């Protein structure tokens with residue numbers, strides 16, 4: 609399928625080519641100087657004491673939960689309107705996900721009220737997701753978490769560079785987890801980053817990243833160490849140097865690319881206002897978004913599959929973010945769904961549509977997508 613407008617289009621150019629080539633010439637392919645530099649730069653960019661590079665955001669979520677002490681038998685609250693990795697990470701720890709609804713049909717983030725409604729005496733931690741890049745209400749959520757002694761992990765996969773009250777998304781809670789998967793705001797192909805201000809948590813996570821070992825291959829190569837001990841049941845969640853080199857090139861462009869995304873979303877909003885049947889979440893959202901996704905809410909009863917098929921026939925790729933996790937077979941079979949209390953989540957799950965969004969999108973392409981969407985809605989006679 610040759611899309612006239614794809615859902616996303618990663619910006620990879622000369623800087624990325626050179627970065628990758630220089631790693632190949634150096635012959636050091638994993639967890640070396642580039643990984644260390646990406647950690648330093650990412651921590652400085654977002655204002656965090658520690659940044660730990662990993663091979664995915666899923667790994668970051670898993671280690672963040674272990675880092676804050678989540679154990680088998682604990683409950684961890686998270687949204688159901690998110691990528692399945694958010695809840696899977698809880699289950700990797702032997703803990704149980706408890707799903708919180710999102711705030712409203714306008715605000716697709718969890719809120720203090722929706723979290724509080726489902727917290728149990730077994731709850732050890734909360735995972736919040738900054739949906740589409742729009743920051744959750746972190747001041748209220750942190751006040752609530754502190755009053756109950758709950759740890760907070762931010763799934764910031766959509767939100768590198770987002771901030772609220774001058775503080776970056778991913779630096780409010782105990783840990784912030786970022787994704788550098790191919791379709792995210794900055795990419796390393798596969799990759800992730802974990803932020804924390806807590807020295808003890810960082811130390812544990814750094815060890816768990818590499819099998820629980822006390823020294824790295826690089827330290828031994830440099831003659832800093834001869835042997836190692838294993839202190840924890842760790843994992844291989846390391847980042848490769850090729851990925852880190854890509855990440856350095858991408859991080860250098862992130863601010864400008866997020867601004868380009870913002871202009872795209874604003875143009876979308878201007879056009880889509882004119883379609884009364886449609887609504888767009890987050891238009892009144894406080895703070896600065898990273899504008900990862902362009903979600904719209906289709907009218908009730910709209911045949912979403914037909915709208916998507918019509919748009920596909922016109923060369924426009926769309927997607928659905930997200931089918932609620934509590935409706936997936938594996939979650940229903942595990943007794944974790946479907947959750948009757950997830951009223952807004954399930955409504956959004958039926959009516960959400962994600963439109964194309966990427967920094968290099970032209971105004972013409974946005975205008976075209978809006979026209980095609982309007983025609984698709986007309987065709988299903990709901991506009």
Ligand SMILES: *Cc1c(COP(=O)(O)O)cnc(C)c1O
Nearest residue numbers: 664665666691693765787788789
């Ligand atoms: C992409 C994504 C993840 C997983 O990221 P990976 O780097 O692919 O593991 C987790 N949570 C959310 C909300 C995501 O969008």
